[in-house]
Amino acid sequence: MAPLLIIDDLQIHYGAIEALKGISLYLDEGEIVAVLGANGAGKTTLINAISGLLPISSGNVTLEGNRLNGIPPYEIVQKGISQSPEGRKVFSTLTVDENLNLGAYTQRKKKQEVGDAKERVFSLFPILRERRRQLSGTLSGGEQQMLAIGRALMSSPRLLLLDEPSLGLAPILVNHIFGIIREINSQGTSILLVEQNAHKALSLAHKGYVLENGVISTSGSSSELKSNRKIQEAYLGGSALKRKGNQTT
Amino acid sequence: MEREKTGFFGSQQSLLFAIVGIFIIYPFFVSNYYIDVAFFFGIYALLGLSLNIVLGEVGLFDLGHAGFYAIGAYTTAILNTKLGIPILVLLPVSAIAAGIFAYIVCSPIIHLRGDYLCIVTIGMGEIVRLALINNPFDLTGGPNGVYGIDFPSFGGPFVIDSSIEYYFLIWIIVVLSIIGLIRLQNSRIGRAWNCIREDEVAAGSSGIDVKSYKLLAFVIGAALAGVAGNIYASKLMAVSPESFSFWESCMLFCIVLIGGMGSIPGILIGAAFISLFPEIFRPFAMYRMLVFGLVMILMMMFRPGGVWPRKRGGPEFVSLLSRMRKKDV
Amino acid sequence: MKIMKHLLIVGIILCVLMPFNATAAEKPVVIGLQGPITGPWAYEGEMAKQSCEIAAQLINEKGGILGGRMVEVRVVDDAGEPKTGALAATKLVGQKDVVASVSTYGSSICEPASNIYEKFKKVNIGYGVTAVRLTQRDFKYFFRTCGRDDSQGKFFADSVPQKFGAKKIAIMHDNTAFGKGLAEDTKGALKPMLDAGTVELIYFDAITPGEKDFHVPLTQLREKKPDVWYFTGYYAEAALLVTQAREIGVTCPFVGGNAAINNEFVKIAGIDLAKGCYMTNEPLPADLPYKEAKEFLKAYKDKFGEIPSSPWPIYAADALNIIAYAIDKTGSVDSDVLAEYLRNDVNGVPGITGPIGFTAQGDREGVPFYLYVVDENGNIVISK
Amino acid sequence: MSKGDLHTTPERVLETRGLTKIFGGLIAVNNFDATVKKGEIFSLIGPNGAGKTTVFNVVTGIYKPEAGQVIFGEKDITGRKPHQIVSFGIARTFQNIRLFQNMTCLENIMAGQHCRAKAGVWSSIFSFSAQKKEERRIREISESRIEQVGLERFRDELAKNIPYGSQRMLEIARALATEPMLLVLDEPSSGLNAGETEVLMGFLKELIEKEHLTILLIEHDMNVVMGISDKVAVMDEGKKIAEGNPEEIYNNPRVIEAYLGTEEEA
């Protein structure tokens, strides 16, 4: 079976700055793939390129063999990819309900399906049902994250892009949300997960890629990566410490 | 500084001299009408330069600039007709009056951002105009305005009373203002203004007192507009509120944006467009303003940064004046 | 003989000035018209232009002036702005072939313009400029064919209160130079009666021109219960005022000034509300008993389909006529000659608006005023 | 207090006492205490949203704290305006570079000299000799700063047109042009490649050595943090959870947890 999403030698520029320097990865149907990396490594750039928010300089993004290059974001959603963006980006002056309805904007004619999708979101995140009339700006950070994920689920996507779902959340909440991500995946949605929280992400993902300065430095299955010393170094700067130690001694 | 730019330098310098030369001999070859047209071009150039300080240099949306212009004109008109003070003596007085007015009204609103500041300046301009119409303390003559204003003089035998003298008066003031502005642009004050325009937060964090410098821009801009008001009042010998409408402010706004924010040659081009275009196209009668509006849209389409945007770093036409004086730089 | 001599001189001068023009002798006499062709008063400017063209056409049909030279109108636009007015005046005085100018509509525009005409010694005759101060400047070359605010104010004070048996008078103006001037002058003319206590001025206030909603001042007016209500502004506001006043129950007679009532007023207010509204006015074109008026209006109607809807364009036509007359009579296009002639020798010259003559200051002598009323059919007729 | 005194008598440069900042009910910084000593590189690390940048914004006067004090040298600078704080001697850079985009690189640096100059409107318009002299000094200092960061080739380029890495350096040069005693850098290596990061680290070390500056740093790149810091404080959820030298921090389990998260029990 061919992979669901294939990214082939993708390059993205911001003006003169090269944010992604030709990266390739793939994601099979039903998989969770983690993309790890430090701030500024290009993770969000990758996700926004898939969503169509950024123009692709060269390379290809294909979903089930259909090229997505140059397709505007609002059509990418119709093709079955939806995104929960970094920093949640809930529409703060809209209610929780309205946020969810917007998630299903492309399906808005199909009342029944929207209702079903909303029920599914509410069963995953019961707190949202309680808060459905509340302005989303008044939710706590964790609730906003749930709303952002729920909103992305409303279009019943085949591929869900999650950008830093643990960002700024307390560890207990992170655990909770990651549990739900697993649940979503087990219900059949493929997930591309971008995370700084490497342990967390790898505990969930089937495989992972490590991005460093716009290139993929390491990749492999989760278990391979978890035991990889390089990851810890990439995050906590062990190599520099060693080097410093060498210099001072 | 001079490296690799000498070629450019030479030709620009001669172009500058040619333009100045044309301006000097121009009035001797045309009728009074064309001299007067050039005079009003000068008035708009001065007004454009004054608004440019606020809008172009600091990036504050000021759509009530005609209010400052009115304060200058009415200060001159009232003090001249009631107390008989000569016009040229009133020139600095008008500037100071407009500057003080700007300081007082802008202090409480200077913290407003973008469009909120914009509507407040509109409101300020309208309040000035309406107050003039309503004749407070019987000073402004209400809708009639103030009339019987003298020709410019210092009170002695030297009197400016012909079109050609007015022409030189306004253009000498414009040239002096340009020199002053170029020096400001190249000083720490001009740089501070530009920094605020580019990024207020970064400007504050680079040690620039954002609020004071914004206020300073308003005060200097208003003072210069006040100077324009002084000359305008004496040229027309009468001032009335309809000359200082919101529409006038909009046209000044367009001068700066059509020319190019912060660009002095741009401002001159913008002023020429606003003041000469309607005159040139007067034969079109009722289609004149239609064409004018269309040209405005087209200009923004093809030159969104203005006809002559300010160039930085590279060889620049206007920085010539300062370079000619500051050989050491 | 004298005329022949003048003609010869003019001819020679013209030949010298225009050496390449073989038909110099037949060159038309150019009279300027400065008016608001564009801007807020554009319709007034347009009618003034048409009126002057008709006046010139009538003169030319009768063989022109100075023994066969045609009269040509050269229009410059002042857009109804003081600044542009100054420019327009400069433009006209700069054209050597323009001998005199009809200028202009609006006192505040006339003010700077007439300064320029004066400086360059060019006869200029205002047609829609009624501010008293204009002729108090001892100008040599400035005249006007229209009346002054104070004469109209005096007419109101003399006739209106007594006609309506009114004790409580309300005066409302529109804060324009013209409207406020007339209101103040009316108040001045009423002063003896106010001092004597025979009438009371219970309301004197301004509305804002360009507005559409006057319910507030009208409610205040209603509460004061005036016997007669004088509005000195323009018809656009007058029509709105009458409509809204009747709506909220102001029932006293409405009297407008000479800018207030015309056909447009009736059109906007509708006949139902307009009928019974009065105005103080110079005689309207249609009421002018003079044969010049009938001839002029016929020509105007033939060409443009309807007669001017306001009185001012007729004054513009008369201004042009009197300039042409003076040129013809003096045989000169010299400004000093013309100004002297207009000031001293023009007296009772038949014009469209009646006999024309000027005072020493340049004011029109003896502009009659009438009290008009809108009748059942929406026509503006002299009130009996 | 002159720089010389600071150099000879090692002491604290900056101290925060009980700093607290609240945004609409959310406590962004919670009772934060820290002391930065003269001549050290003090790094502030922690996960996104931990409140590091908020601390910076309070220290540099962009936000007013709800509680607590900021002491700079001997002076309480709590709640002062940003430009005043710069003139006292604290300069900063921003997480997302905030240059004056449409001004040249040199002008950007000259802006930093603003607070060290005095010329007013009149002396600028009439170009008095004092103003000329001052302007010449501003230029000289700025030229030397631009050379120091190696950007002289971009001298007359608009700031927005130069490469990203150079923009970072330019922002640091602008901060240095204010002649600070304390340099506050918010993620200076973010967006830089490995080579550029190396250069930056070298540059910062050199600054400490040659100019006797003190540096307060927020950094995500642990290579940088571990490589050059003298002291590291870790923040999480607005609180300081650890402080120590890099080795201590590297081995602190709470830090590892905050960064990498705990393994999920399930």
Add this chain to the structure above:
Amino acid sequence: MQVVFEQIINGLTIGSFYALIALGYSMVYGVLKLINFAHGDFFTLGSYLGYTLLVFGSAFITTHFGLWGGMVAAMLMAAMCLAFIGVLVERAAYRPIYPAGRLPAVVSALGASIVLQNAIMVIWGPRYQAYPAKLIPNIHLNIWGINITVLQIVILVLSFVLMGILYYIIQKTVFGAAIRATALDKDTASLMGINFNKVIFFIFTLGPALGAMTGVMVGMYYRQISFTMGWNYGLKAFTATILGGIGNLPGAMFGGLILGVLEMLGAAYISAAWKDVFVFMILILVLIFRPNGLFGEKIAEKV
């Protein structure tokens, strides 16, 4: 007391005009951050189109639909024409300029305003035009001593219905939520599958259409229209928009109504001539103390 009531009703009438125009400003500003100076001229153009329809179709309309029918027909026609023209102006004068930033778009909007205003002058002539009195229902009522016309009541009701409809669309439908979402965050909105261009199309249809209907109502109410009137109404409506908090639609409606009432009360109890001074003073005071308008939300700038 009755006088105060009358003034308030008058204020509400004029305020509802401001509010309807302000909605158009606010929608465009919310989504595009553009001050659409041409919006006042959309309103004028609507008024003239309604006038033309009533004058030239008068016999037909009155015989078939009666006076009220004529009014509704004129409003609908004008609204449709303006919806078309609004989109046209957006495509021609604004869309090519968006990428260049906000300020050039302001100049372009001023240019569009000049073009529209002068096109109206060229087509209909510079004089005032009058809505034919005989085609306008004119029934007076006197309720508890308050003078009011049926037309005034109809206008008030109609304005509130229109505002209600817009409020419903914007606040209660998914599409309305999409517009609000686009105004908040264009990129994230597009991630929801919202087509930005469709949103623009909608606001440049609905805004001018509302303006046109207001124009017809103003024409009916005052009977007299002029080609320059949009400028004045536009300025007031823009003021109302800011007063309510720019980009906030319910804020714009309230801003308009408050402005109308303030204006009337200011005229009644301070001075008719100084009323606009009073209004702008209030505006400035409001902004000094609430820099984001009465209903605007404080947006902390991210540093």
